Amino acid sequence: MLQHYNIRVNSDIYALANLQEWFQQFQNFLPKTVWMQCNLVLVEVFTNVVSYAHEGLDEETPIDIELDINTDEKFLELKIWDYGRPFDLLAEVERLSKEAQKNKDFENIDDIPTGGRGLIIAKTIADNIHYESTSDGRNCFVMTKRFESK
Structure with missing residues (x-):
């Protein structure tokens, strides 16, 4: 069964609290490790959008987040x-x-350069990631991941 969820938040780092509250509901559908990994990606990419992609744009600029969970096929997007x-x-x-390998072989997350850590x-974490531009002037980061039963 495919379930679709979405939320729109402002391009404001303080909107992260609302986004995290919204994402809590998916703990019921996903294995704990998968939920935690996806939550980490969500936080990292959202923070990158606010800090870099939307730098200089109004805080009212929307960021749309969509999550599709297929519990039958054990797949999320x-x-x-x-x-x-x-x-x-x-x-x-x-x-x-x-760059990270040239500077130092990283063995844990703290060794990854902060300028690109989220990516x-x-x-x-993901099985696949990509980034596409659309004709309406937006860009979309897409992450897909398969998971085992909860």
């Missing part, structure tokens, strides 16, 4: 929509990974 300048997500993840975390 998280989408985070922004109005920032588009970028090549996979090239950026590759650049950050090479590397998302790439590590």
